[in-house]
Amino acid sequence: MHNVDMNAKPLYDLVWASRPLMQAAEACVERGLVDTALTVRMRAVLEMLLAHGELAVPDIAEKLEIKRQYVQLMVNETLASGFTTQRPNPRHKRSFLLALTDQGRAVIEGIMQKEMDVMKDIAADFKDEDVSTALRVVQAVMTKLKAKAEEQTW
Amino acid sequence: MHNVDMNAKPLYDLVWASRPLMQAAEACVERGLVDTALTVRMRAVLEMLLAHGELAVPDIAEKLEIKRQYVQLMVNETLASGFTTQRPNPRHKRSFLLALTDQGRAVIEGIMQKEMDVMKDIAADFKDEDVSTALRVVQAVMTKLKAKAEEQTW
DNA sequence: TCAACTTGACAATATCAATGTCATATTTAC
DNA sequence: GTAAATATGACATTGATATTGTCAAGTTGA
Numbered sequence: 001m002h003n004v005d006m007n008a009k010p011l012y013d014l015v016w017a018s019r020p021l022m023q024a025a026e027a028c029v030e031r032g033l034v035d036t037a038l039t040v041r042m043r044a045v046l047e048m049l050l051a052h053g054e055l056a057v058p059d060i061a062e063k064l065e066i067k068r069q070y071v072q073l074m075v076n077e078t079l080a081s082g083f084t085t086q087r088p089n090p091r092h093k094r095s096f097l098l099a100l101t102d103q104g105r106a107v108i109e110g111i112m113q114k115e116m117d118v119m120k121d122i123a124a125d126f127k128d129e130d131v132s133t134a135l136r137v138v139q140a141v142m143t144k145l146k147a148k149a150e151e152q153t154w
Numbered sequence: 155m156h157n158v159d160m161n162a163k164p165l166y167d168l169v170w171a172s173r174p175l176m177q178a179a180e181a182c183v184e185r186g187l188v189d190t191a192l193t194v195r196m197r198a199v200l201e202m203l204l205a206h207g208e209l210a211v212p213d214i215a216e217k218l219e220i221k222r223q224y225v226q227l228m229v230n231e232t233l234a235s236g237f238t239t240q241r242p243n244p245r246h247k248r249s250f251l252l253a254l255t256d257q258g259r260a261v262i263e264g265i266m267q268k269e270m271d272v273m274k275d276i277a278a279d280f281k282d283e284d285v286s287t288a289l290r291v292v293q294a295v296m297t298k299l300k301a302k303a304e305e306q307t308w
Numbered sequence: 309t310c311a312a313c314t315t316g317a318c319a320a321t322a323t324c325a326a327t328g329t330c331a332t333a334t335t336t337a338c
Numbered sequence: 339g340t341a342a343a344t345a346t347g348a349c350a351t352t353g354a355t356a357t358t359g360t361c362a363a364g365t366t367g368a
Contacts (some may be wrong), residue, residue: 008273022172024299119162145178
């Protein structure tokens, strides 16, 4: 690329690899859900509940960094499918806590175990140390990019 | 996460970091375009032309791995804005080759230089070797995930 | 108490992208 | 050389993901 200084090309490439990586990951997740009654977005709700216990809709929205209105939609689907159930919220009479049903817990644990098995298979090709390095770099780059995006000037 | 074997957790985390990383990167790119007449998708077309020279619409679609109909839309915008121009295609009378105009070249080179400067700034915080390792791991994981997604069974 | 904020529900909108269709042009097989 | 298959541009429809706006009811804090 003439006239563009490519000193930081490996980092540039790493950042631009994020899109195809995400698409491949999502395709893989979707592939793992075909035999279940789950959709990708319902899976995201169940994963949150498995990791963090009972949560209200706004809590999930904050963790997923998407708007509460959309989370409401996702959550309502999990309720309708019987994967979650509403439980009284001691802190709020109208805003229920969302909890996994036995069925929901079994489904998300099964899915995540299958996904983790895939990860184990892939991880076998790398040194643990290299994966750790990659994770550390990627997370730090992400943090810095977020900061850059918010700055008024470069 | 009880009852889920998390042996490959670092790799799992690396894969799931791809979405926020991509979102941060896109926000950053968008931020860099505010003073130009470019949109993110027009930028993608210009970057292709800068990297690969004159291309026809279907060529760009193949490289970007999106459908030609959508690329056509993106390309038409770059034509309307004067960043690209149609040149005769020796291989096809109806399908023109797309080329950067002087204006288009100046704009994409300026943008990419600014982006590369941001990358250089961020890269300063890491060992070159670690960035290379991260890139290598991420690209290999992506390849493997794509293969997994296409397999009929895990 | 009263103003500000939170939440669920619902509607409208935006963006990115795939898919479908058609006319025209091009390439390939015969 | 012609017929069939394929490629291309143009345009329309649809789908998925997510944001934004609005309102009524509930909650919080001064």
